[in-house]
Amino acid sequence: MTLRVAIVGLGKIxxxxxxxxxxxxEGVELTAVASRNAELxxxxxxxxxDDLLAHADAFDAVALCTPPQGRHAQAWKALSAGKHxxxxxxxxxxxxxxxxxxxxxxxREVSLFATWHSRFSAAVEPARLFLAGTQIRSVRVLxxxxxxxxxxxxxxxxxxxxxxxxxxxxxxLSIVTAILPEPIFLDRSDLFFPANxxxxxxxxxGFASPSGLSVSAEFDWRVTGGETWTVEVDTADGxxxxxxxxxxxxxxxxxxxxxxxxxxxxxxARFRDLCAARSGDVDLSPLQLxxxxxxxxxxxxxxxxxxxxAR
Amino acid sequence: MTLRVAIVGLGKIxxxxxxxxxxxxEGVELTAVASRNAELxxxxxxxxxDDLLAHADAFDAVALCTPPQGRHAQAWKALSAGKHxxxxxxxxxxxxxxxxxxxxxxxREVSLFATWHSRFSAAVEPARLFLAGTQIRSVRVLxxxxxxxxxxxxxxxxxxxxxxxxxxxxxxLSIVTAILPEPIFLDRSDLFFPANxxxxxxxxxGFASPSGLSVSAEFDWRVTGGETWTVEVDTADGxxxxxxxxxxxxxxxxxxxxxxxxxxxxxxARFRDLCAARSGDVDLSPLQLxxxxxxxxxxxxxxxxxxxxAR
Numbered sequence: 082m083t084l085r086v087a088i089v090g091l092g093k094i095x096x097x098x099x100x101x102x103x104x105x106x107e108g109v110e111l112t113a114v115a116s117r118n119a120e121l122x123x124x125x126x127x128x129x130x131d132d133l134l135a136h137a138d139a140f141d142a143v144a145l146c147t148p149p150q151g152r153h154a155q156a157w158k159a160l161s162a163g164k165h166x167x168x169x170x171x172x173x174x175x176x177x178x179x180x181x182x183x184x185x186x187x188x189r190e191v192s193l194f195a196t197w198h199s200r201f202s203a204a205v206e207p208a209r210l211f212l213a214g215t216q217i218r219s220v221r222v223l224x225x226x227x228x229x230x231x232x233x234x235x236x237x238x239x240x241x242x243x244x245x246x247x248x249x250x251x252x253x254l255s256i257v258t259a260i261l262p263e264p265i266f267l268d269r270s271d272l273f274f275p276a277n278x279x280x281x282x283x284x285x286x287g288f289a290s291p292s293g294l295s296v297s298a299e300f301d302w303r304v305t306g307g308e309t310w311t312v313e314v315d316t317a318d319g320x321x322x323x324x325x326x327x328x329x330x331x332x333x334x335x336x337x338x339x340x341x342x343x344x345x346x347x348x349x350a351r352f353r354d355l356c357a358a359r360s361g362d363v364d365l366s367p368l369q370l371x372x373x374x375x376x377x378x379x380x381x382x383x384x385x386x387x388x389x390x391a392r
Numbered sequence: 393m394t395l396r397v398a399i400v401g402l403g404k405i406x407x408x409x410x411x412x413x414x415x416x417x418e419g420v421e422l423t424a425v426a427s428r429n430a431e432l433x434x435x436x437x438x439x440x441x442d443d444l445l446a447h448a449d450a451f452d453a454v455a456l457c458t459p460p461q462g463r464h465a466q467a468w469k470a471l472s473a474g475k476h477x478x479x480x481x482x483x484x485x486x487x488x489x490x491x492x493x494x495x496x497x498x499x500r501e502v503s504l505f506a507t508w509h510s511r512f513s514a515a516v517e518p519a520r521l522f523l524a525g526t527q528i529r530s531v532r533v534l535x536x537x538x539x540x541x542x543x544x545x546x547x548x549x550x551x552x553x554x555x556x557x558x559x560x561x562x563x564x565l566s567i568v569t570a571i572l573p574e575p576i577f578l579d580r581s582d583l584f585f586p587a588n589x590x591x592x593x594x595x596x597x598g599f600a601s602p603s604g605l606s607v608s609a610e611f612d613w614r615v616t617g618g619e620t621w622t623v624e625v626d627t628a629d630g631x632x633x634x635x636x637x638x639x640x641x642x643x644x645x646x647x648x649x650x651x652x653x654x655x656x657x658x659x660x661a662r663f664r665d666l667c668a669a670r671s672g673d674v675d676l677s678p679l680q681l682x683x684x685x686x687x688x689x690x691x692x693x694x695x696x697x698x699x700x701x702a703r
Contacts, residue, residue, distance in 0.1 A: 153577075157602070175684035176487075177677070178577035181602045241581065241690045266464075266489035270552065279690050291468070291492045366488070373486035375686040379552045379590050 084165075084353050087113035087140035089130055089155055090147035091121065093235075094169060098198070099144055102345035108353045113140050130155045134162050142192075142356055145169060148237040149244075153178045156193075160185045165192040165356045167348075171251055171368050172196075174242035183363055192355040194348075195363040197255035201347030202327025203338045208314075209260040211332070216317035220261070222298035224253040225309040228282065229388065232302075238280065239386075245280025247371045249310075250300035254367040256312055256327055257296065265290045267370060272378040275386035282386055286374055395476075395664050398424035398451035400441055400466060401458035402432065404546075405480060409509070410455055413656035419664045424451050441466045445473050453503075453667055456480060459548040460555075464489045467504075471496045476503040476667045478659070482562055482679050483507075485553035494674055503666040505659075506674040508566035512658030513638025514649045519625075520571040522643070527628035531572070533609035535564040536620040539593065540699065543613075549591065550697075556591025558682045560621075561611035565678040567623055567638055568607065576601045578681060583689040586697035593697055597685055 086103055088095050091114050100121065103111045113125040115133040120126040127133050133143070142165035145152050149171050156166050156173075160182060172195035173179050179195065186193035199205070226249060237243045244251065257265070269287030274280070282303060288296035310326035319333040330338040355362055397414055399406050402425050411432065414422045424436035426444040431437040436450050444454070453476035456463050460482050467484075470477050471493060483506035484490050490506065497504035510516070537560060548554045555562065568576070580598030585591070593614060599607035621637035630644040641649040666673055 175578045175688055177575065177680050177684050181575055181577065185602070242688045264488065264492055266492065267486045291496070369488050372683040372687040373488050376683040377486055377553045380691070
């Protein structure tokens with residue numbers, strides 16, 4: 082039976098990833114879109130989640146691609162109506178709000194899926210398997226990009242709950258928490274806030290673990306001329322490197338991935354299977370590390386950020 | 393069998409509360425103290441947790457009264473040595489670090505108790521019972537005190553992980569999360585940082601809940617001339633007021649408490665029972681709300697804070 086999906090929020094991530102991936106995955110079909118600003122041909126188009134739920138027969142599941150700050154109310158309505166719910170990352174504006182959604186999903190016997198798209202990249206599963214069989218010496222995360230190139234005009238990302246540089250950085254944390262054989266937790270956090278913004282433009286983090294793993298991460302949005310989305314793991318059997326945000330994996334320079342990258346197709350294949358089983362998949366550890374990063378963070382003020390660079 | 397307790401960190405809270413409460417509770421005995429700066433007559437005195445664990449026969453359980461920033465390492469060592477562990481509030485500098493302690497405690501079959509002393513105040517249980525049987529309209533928390541009076545010289549409280557005004561505020565959150573019939577989560581957070589400090593001196597918070605409860609909280613450290621530690625709950629059956637941090641409870645002005653306040657005695661009686669059963673009690677919801685408050689927080693800079701007021 083085909084899973085009929087309605088997308089809420091037809092922004093960049095929905096158009097670039099969700100729409101084509103739903104088309105490509107067997108057993109999943111896009112039947113509706115709720116968006117105030119945009120339409121998609123060939124499906125039911127409405128403005129809001131409320132309008133969508135007035136056409137409840139048209140879909141089985143909702144994919145929430147709206148900014149995280151308003152997502153709880155939308156998810157609550159959809160779950161209450163007996164619809165499965167997929168949450169883009171981050172799953173919400175706070176950690177605690179997700180617990181109530183999990184409870185409701187269980188009561189209604191529908192699926193709640195908090196997605197971490199980077200976990201579906203080609204490098205993650207082979208990296209996890211390799212690290213399970215070796216000794217890890219240290220982990221170094223470098224996640225650096227140009228915010229003007231990757232988040233043009235995304236005002237919400239600079240607002241409280243929008244996470245700032247943690248919006249891409251949480252992708253790195255979703256990889257690290259998936260591949261390491263033990264949990265990690267923050268023990269150092271330096272956050273760099275532009276003088277005119279409510280969210281950090283860079284962060285330097287240090288993590289500890291029960292066995293004493295050394296993990297560091299540098300997130301920076303001020304890097305132009307090319308991205309660095311890398312996780313380096315120094316092990317007893319060589320230097321394992323995840324590059325291109327999870328697309329590439331190598332050990333001492335020898336490639337270990339040969340599969341194509343299917344991040345969002347992997348997400349929708351898993352969502353289809355979760356919905357069929359009416360089970361959930363909610364791992365909050367990446368968002369928890371971000372919340373802890375703010376809790377423990379030492380704030381540093383840096384140069385104001387303007388969307389249009391000064392001439 | 394008497395539970396032999398070692399206190400780590402003989403600061404203000406240990407002297408004011410832990411030492412006398414351990415004396416007062418049957419079945420619990422103080423046998424050791426680890427402190428760099430202070431000693432207590434009649435018990436084993438050492439400097440550090442490592443020194444303490446070199447005398448492992450002298451105690452069964454450790455009460456960690458040190459600042460939260462270094463507590464994880466101490467708790468890890470004590471649990472690894474097979475000792476029960478009591479954590480003063482807040483239980484750690486981050487939420488995620490506590491999960492690894494819970495796992496270890498289960499493995500070693502010892503007790504881990506994350507304490508919230510305000511939950512043992514006289515008002516909490518009658519308030520919880522009353523609220524379970526009425527309709528709640530709104531909740532208003534006012535938690536205001538003079539930081540110079542209540543936290544003199546506590547430099548750690550202004551450091552990252554020290555929580556600032558959330559150090560007392562988390563007591564209010566521990567009460568609110570104990571008495572309300574459903575979970576709450578942040579939907580608004582304004583944080584006021586002195587220009588020269590890494591932690592907030594005041595916070596205004598708004599919370600939501602699954603059923604649409606309206607909960608607000610004002611924390612302020614800049615109030616002189618008397619404390620306000622109040623939780624007001626407007627209900628269909630009258631205005632329920634918790635005052636004096638949990639010592640007093642009244643409904644429309646009529647007192648509903650007549651028991652003496654035994655916060656820390658309640659803690660040690662419960663710890664004794666938990667250890668006898670080798671079970672744990674770790675509720676992180678107050679700390680989670682604080683972490684979410686930082687995550688979602690909008691920062692406002694206010695006047696610099698100096699321990700000695702300007703003349």
